[in-house]
Amino acid sequence: MSHPKAILALSKISIKPGTTKRDSLTITRRLLRYFCAYRKAIHDERRALRRKAAKLRQFEPFTKLSADTLEQQAESYGAEQLATIRPVLRSVGESLLHDRDGYMAALGFDGVCDVLNVNTMEREQARLDGMNDLAGLVFVHNLEDSASHRGEDFKRGPLFEACFAAMGHFIRTAPEGTLPDPFGPDGPLYGAPVRMVQPDGTVTIKRPDLTVHDASGSRVVKR
Helix, strand or coil: CCHHHHHHHHHHHHCCCCCCHHHHHHHHHHHHHHHHHHHHHHHHHHHHHHHHHHHHHCCCCCCHHHHHHHHHHHHHCCHHHHHHHHHHHHHHHHHHHHCCCCHHHHHHHHHHHHHHCCCHHHHHHHHHCCCCCHHHHHHHCCCCCCCCCCCCCCCCCHHHHHHHHHHHHHHHHCCCCCCCCCCCCCCCCCCCCEEEECCCCCEEEECCCCEEECCCCCEEECC
């Protein structure tokens, strides 16, 4: 099945009545995996065309026209598809960073870790560190699929890719000189715990103050 057909099929499944939160998160992972694979295939083809153009450049001026044509093809190949994929990844990533679908509340820490394929050791360490949010598991500490990539320093799952796209857009679109703290009240990671290494080498978890006051002055704790 081609990437577009697989994406369409999974999208139809995701909107069926009775879809559970576990099913929804699983489908989201699979959808994002297809989107990322589709994007990779486009970039791979673009790189292949540019390599061919680079080889032709060695024989210029006789091959200049052919090399220019290949580079133009590389620039335009899959442009429409990428223009569709990018906002999808960004939108899903923003939703995941804030857990707008309430996966943690519905599935609990272990339930989310099961769906994300987080290995036992890193899961327990995350629990000891007090990590209890989706952004922390997926993006800050990138534990997604750690059971399949145990011991690897570099691991990037489909949910991470979506969050990475959202964060990249957040950074690119911030006015020059006014980039807010991503962990601050206006940032996409507001509410996520941050590991702080103390001078003596100990590690503590810094959590934001989510206490605010309403117009009447009453204390309100944001969740």
